[in-house]
Amino acid sequence: MPIQLSPHVPTRPVRSGPQPAMRALGGPIDMMGAPVAFARNDEIYAEGEAADYVYKIVRGTVRTSKILADGRRQIGAFYLAGDMFGLEAGDEHVFSAEAIDESQVLVLKRSALVARAARDGAVAQGLWTLISRELSRAQERVLLLAKTAQERVAGFLLDMAARQGAGDTVDLPMSRQDIADYLGLTMETVSRTLNGLAGNASIQLLNARHIALRDIAALQQMNA
Amino acid sequence: MPIQLSPHVPTRPVRSGPQPAMRALGGPIDMMGAPVAFARNDEIYAEGEAADYVYKIVRGTVRTSKILADGRRQIGAFYLAGDMFGLEAGDEHVFSAEAIDESQVLVLKRSALVARAARDGAVAQGLWTLISRELSRAQERVLLLAKTAQERVAGFLLDMAARQGAGDTVDLPMSRQDIADYLGLTMETVSRTLNGLAGNASIQLLNARHIALRDIAALQQMNA
DNA sequence: CGGTTCGTTGAGATCGGTCAACTCAAGTGG
DNA sequence: CCACTTGAGTTGACCGATCTCAACGAACCG
Numbered sequence: 361m362p363i364q365l366s367p368h369v370p371t372r373p374v375r376s377g378p379q380p381a382m383r384a385l386g387g388p389i390d391m392m393g394a395p396v397a398f399a400r401n402d403e404i405y406a407e408g409e410a411a412d413y414v415y416k417i418v419r420g421t422v423r424t425s426k427i428l429a430d431g432r433r434q435i436g437a438f439y440l441a442g443d444m445f446g447l448e449a450g451d452e453h454v455f456s457a458e459a460i461d462e463s464q465v466l467v468l469k470r471s472a473l474v475a476r477a478a479r480d481g482a483v484a485q486g487l488w489t490l491i492s493r494e495l496s497r498a499q500e501r502v503l504l505l506a507k508t509a510q511e512r513v514a515g516f517l518l519d520m521a522a523r524q525g526a527g528d529t530v531d532l533p534m535s536r537q538d539i540a541d542y543l544g545l546t547m548e549t550v551s552r553t554l555n556g557l558a559g560n561a562s563i564q565l566l567n568a569r570h571i572a573l574r575d576i577a578a579l580q581q582m583n584a
Numbered sequence: 585m586p587i588q589l590s591p592h593v594p595t596r597p598v599r600s601g602p603q604p605a606m607r608a609l610g611g612p613i614d615m616m617g618a619p620v621a622f623a624r625n626d627e628i629y630a631e632g633e634a635a636d637y638v639y640k641i642v643r644g645t646v647r648t649s650k651i652l653a654d655g656r657r658q659i660g661a662f663y664l665a666g667d668m669f670g671l672e673a674g675d676e677h678v679f680s681a682e683a684i685d686e687s688q689v690l691v692l693k694r695s696a697l698v699a700r701a702a703r704d705g706a707v708a709q710g711l712w713t714l715i716s717r718e719l720s721r722a723q724e725r726v727l728l729l730a731k732t733a734q735e736r737v738a739g740f741l742l743d744m745a746a747r748q749g750a751g752d753t754v755d756l757p758m759s760r761q762d763i764a765d766y767l768g769l770t771m772e773t774v775s776r777t778l779n780g781l782a783g784n785a786s787i788q789l790l791n792a793r794h795i796a797l798r799d800i801a802a803l804q805q806m807n808a
Numbered sequence: 809c810g811g812t813t814c815g816t817t818g819a820g821a822t823c824g825g826t827c828a829a830c831t832c833a834a835g836t837g838g
Numbered sequence: 839c840c841a842c843t844t845g846a847g848t849t850g851a852c853c854g855a856t857c858t859c860a861a862c863g864a865a866c867c868g
Contacts, residue, residue, distance in 0.1 A: 426727070428727070428730075428808065429808035430808055432730070434726070434727055434730055436723070436726075449716035449717065449719045449720045449723075450716070450720070454720075454723060488715075491712075491715055491716065491719060492673035492674070492715065493673065494719055495673045495715060495718055495719045495722060496673040496674070496678075498719060498722035498723055498725075498726060499660070499673075499678060499722055501722075501726050502658070502660075502722060502725050502726060502729065503650070503652070503658055505726065505729040505730070505768060506652075506656070506658050506729070506768040508823075508824090509823075509824065535845095535846070535847090536846075536847065536848095537846085544729060544730045545824075545825090546824075546825060546826080547846090547847080547848095548824090548825075548826085548847095548848080548849085549823090549824055549825075551847060551848055551849085552824090552848085552849080555848075555849090568846075568847060568848095584652065584653030584654055732855075732856095733855075733856070759813095759814070759815090760814075760815060760816095761814085761815095769856080769857090770856075770857060770858080771814090771815080771816095772815095772816080772817085772856090772857075772858085773855090773856060773857075775815060775816055775817085776816080776817080776856095779816075779817090791865095792814075792815060792816095792864095792865090
């Protein structure tokens, strides 16, 4: 069994020897670092902490978040298996990161990556791709936040579906509250909107966390 | 006189020999590229165009924007004198760029920059800083868009004031519509909010495009 | 002086938020 | 096995911030 860390306790990465799952991944980056397991809601790093590590998800889902001065929470991003996260613009984390479900994560020393990047053009290229993708996502997000609740939810579903690549059915490991804080809506509005989309047959709620996209064209129309 | 290009016509960068203003700037990047002048509302590059050039503003102000499928316009960012823009995640521009007022811009070939970056660590560092700053701004923006109209406007004024560095008075070269499209509000709401802030003495509208910040603490409070 | 663009102001409509009750599924322990 | 708890999600009624539509004012320019 992977190491389980207790919930809600800020944790430091813990070395625990390579796991079989890690060898299944491609690319030189995967050959570095220690795989660490996190339980549901475990904190991977905290806001304001030194950004000394970069992470790659082997299994599970991670969210980054930030508590605003007025107590509201903003989700920075969701990361799925295969995604990397934790590389920030500055040398301090602007968001905190938590596991959404049972997750296994490779922990890479940032300094080691940067050192390799100086020698190895492919690694440098990889870092550039990584931060470029973060920028693209953030820009997408800005566009999304300018839209109506229905458009935001539709766009979110399409984005998740594309990232999961599993046909027209979407798996939502995160709660309605997580989605709401990501989209800048309330939980109630997310719920109503999903049920509204189900009402006009654009989607079908197989259950709360599992959704079938029935009319992708209609969803893309909304996502415009 | 700088070259004047007719409004609303997509333009290619035009060589026109170094101008005195360019030599006043520091750093190796400033010694490259051709300064080009743009008139109010001139397009510097279009959405979807190849991102072959990177730009540095010598004088003036630039906005990047994108027309959504439903006809609404979203402003990507405002760039002031000294700022660089046009470096995108992909090799195609996601936004278009237009001059807000009479502007003078250095045009740098992206490939030349990248080539220099491979040899010169300082240039590579500069590119990294540039894209990092873009990412930070985009993230800031996401947080801003989760707030009320008053908070967005207050945050915008504080941001502009900080970037202009000219004490507690802010110069707004862009129209109310530009601000609205940047903040995800309507022009009317921006206008009402500014006049509301003036009403409670947080700011003073010297004129429509020139604002004095009278109670920065109150504005920061809103910006929370 | 007339036209044009930009900004302001008003009145009413609406989308999404707030507050609150209810359902449902998954434990947990007696 | 059943009562109880707990957390997530749904649903309803009401409210308010922001949008929409429209008129008006002000600055600028030929």
